């Protein structure tokens with residue numbers, strides 16, 4: 098059992114605080130992805146779990162035991178580094194077997210284990226090579242094997258795929274997930290790539306500037322983003338944002354310029370007159386003929402995606418992107434109307450950036466699952 | 469792949485010319501002169517020289533005093549190199565771990581290199597002085613024990629320490645730079661793999677230092693053969709009883725005090741040959757064991 102509990106953890110370099118009180122519970126055997134832009138403190142958080150970085154304040158516990166004062170080797174974590182960090186003067190076999198050697202395992206036994214693990218990640222026949230003679234993908238496998246061979250309670254990954262080309266990245270992603278399923282260790286995976294995060298995670302943690310914005314399954318985070326930050330960060334193409342004001346009586350949100358969008362009753366309740374950011378996902382918007390009720394827009398330009406098309410419109414000079422499978426032709430400046438189902442209208446308090454809709458919708462969704 | 473940085477050869481020639489002229493004036497010209505003198509017999513008070521072939525070499529190499537000088541030189545070179553490299557390595561490992569005050573200490577370590585060899589010798593003359601120096605405490609505990617002006621072994625130890633001290637700072641700079649160029653993630657990976665501080669130094673840092681180690685080895689050995697004149701001159705003058713009469717010092721004393729120009733030139737050629745041979749051996753046999761990454 099290796100659940101990880103992180104309590105009010107802070108990290109400061111000198112006077113510079115970069116992680117501002119993080120609370121997080123990671124369950125045994127779970128695949129957690131920490132997602133956020135570069136510099137938001139993901140690596141720092143991971144390294145505090147690993148023991149490579151001192152914890153300024155707060156507490157990290159692994160399997161119920163506080164590890165703040167423990168050396169990395171006592172924590173039972175294995176880590177895969179972004180640049181692989183293979184020992185350049187050792188062969189592949191020596192790299193993989195180093196932890197066992199340090200632990201004092203007999204040579205024969207060690208070789209047997211190294212061979213077995215190397216085979217399991219597809220490194221047969223490479224054992225005598227030096228890291229410098231391997232391709233990026235092979236190095237990645239050595240780094241994985243080096244982590245696997247220790248049979249750790251916790252796997253830590255710090256952007257392990259970011260140095261690979263796109264195709265290999267997908268392939269290694271699948272392999273990491275398979276290995277996780279096979280080994281049943283707890284995995285914490287740091288990335289800035291939302292696609293990687295969405296596809297790998299059981300649950301994901303969205304970080305921004307040293308704090309956690311939201312924790313949830315990829316589906317929850319996508320369907321019910323808790324803040325404008327998460328809403329804008331998750332989803333590609335990014336969510337459209339338009340400023341507006343709630344009108345409870347009309348069960349609608351009134352946009353600048355007077356256009357109205359219907360919203361679900363729950364969201365509107367008790368927020369009459371509140372200034373909001375209206376979030377619309379490009380893939381949940383439909384294009385209708387001009388003059389219908391909805392969002393009046395003018396066509397700007399389109400981008401072909403192959404599987405669909407991105408239509409860029411302007412509403413009162415604000416860009417609105419629509420992702421649609423329909424192939425349609427518009428002349429530049431041509432008017433159209435965009436319609437959105439009320440449940441797909443995300444509302445965020447303009448001041449606090451918190452979602453008005455997510456909490457209720459999430460509770461409802463979870464209740465449905467549990468029922 | 470052909471590199472086309474210089475379209476015109478004369479520009480290239482112009483760029484390398486100063487270097488070539490300097491090498492010619494300060495190495496090839498004196499070296500060829502020394503070889504010429506070593507094959508002739510020079511009159512001490514001028515008046516021409518006569519061709520004697522290898523006669524000078526025969527004389528020098530059959531002189532037991534010269535062989536003793538070779539022996540002392542080799543002991544000096546090996547001991548001072550080992551001492552200087554060992555000390556510099558330990559200091560660099562500490563500095564790399566950023567123990568408190570390492571910044572100051574890093575700057576402090578560089579200064580000794582800027583001090584000329586005779587000044588080093590003079591400083592150590594005070595340190596090792598049997599009556600007033602730091603080492604005189606040995607004599608207050610056990611009288612008459614420390615006296616490098618009479619005891620040859622002690623004199624050699626003194627010269628070795630002074631010679632090593634001169635090299636430590638230079639070595640330190642290189643070792644520290646090499647240590648800092650090792651990616652932090654490598655030592656971190658080793659820490660995750662369960663290795664403690666000393667184990668990481670042994671298994672990860674030291675092996676990756678090998679190219680620097682080799683470079684420093686060649687430089688230090690060469691340096692201790694050729695650049696120890698000032699120390700010997702100020703500390704011992706080659707004595708007592710030739711116990712510290714290093715080859716390079718003997719060249720000076722034979723040539724300028726004994727006025728044996730041909731003998732000195734011959735010794736210079738032998739020393740040059742020895743240094744070239746040693747460097748060659750190091751490149752041939754030590755470099756092979758170096759991991760370049």
Ligand SMILES: Nc1ncnc2c1ncn2[C@@H]1O[C@H](COP(=O)(O)OP(=O)(O)O)[C@@H](O)[C@H]1O
Pocket residue numbers: 110115133134135136137138139140141142
């Ligand atoms: N050793 C350090 N000293 C000072 N600041 C650091 C150090 N390491 C990281 N930081 C700062 O901490 C912040 C978070 O860094 P990091 O955790 O590496 O971000 P991420 O992995 O999300 O890109 C950054 O602003 C970075 O500049």
Ligand SMILES: [Mg+2]
Pocket residue numbers: 136139140141255256
């Ligand atoms: Mg990072």
